[in-house]
Amino acid sequence: MTVPKTSVLVLDCAEPEELARFYASLLGAEVGTADGDAELLLVAGPSGSVLGIRRDPDRVPPSWPLPEGPEQPHLRILVTPEALDEAEREAVALGARPMTAEVDDSRPGSRTMQRRFADPAGHAFVLAAVRVPSA
Template identity: 80%
Template structure:
């Protein structure tokens, strides 16, 4: 018998409250504590998205993308193709920083179907244009 479980991606940062607000705003989600100590916050969205944000006073932002082109673990946020430009403007307005691998376009108005960013604490995420499934 398998014990029921759930999982959550946890991002470490020095200021979890600010990063949790960033992702809550970006994802249209709510923030709540994940325990009594306040060092772990959960960002939960109506689409079932749950993201943990944990306090680490010694956090060092990751370097991404790496010059060698290696892709580190990252969050992918799926959007409709027609909403990609608007999602990008929203992310940048909230504090995301566009990043790109060598030779890759990653700027507002780019024609690519995915766009890479660093959140305010330096973690990688990608906005990916995904068409709605056909009926």
């Protein structure tokens, strides 16, 4: 029998309360502390997603994305194509820093748009929208 488990992506930063408020506002989520781990804040979204934020005063923000380097682990936030511009405005108003915008028309019949940002602590995240062609 397998022991029930769940997973959570944890972002380290110097100011976890500030970063937790950023993601809670961006995702329409609530912030709470993890039972048994006073150092871990949990951002729980209405869709059931959970993001952890942990204090690390010595953390250095990554330099991703570099054109010559591979993608690093990052948070991908999915939105409808029609909501992408509005989601970008919300993210920037909350303190996100735009990094790049990309359009990928390489797959016939579909269009993928994504916009890369750094959160206030420097973690990379992507707002991504996919339009599926109608049948």
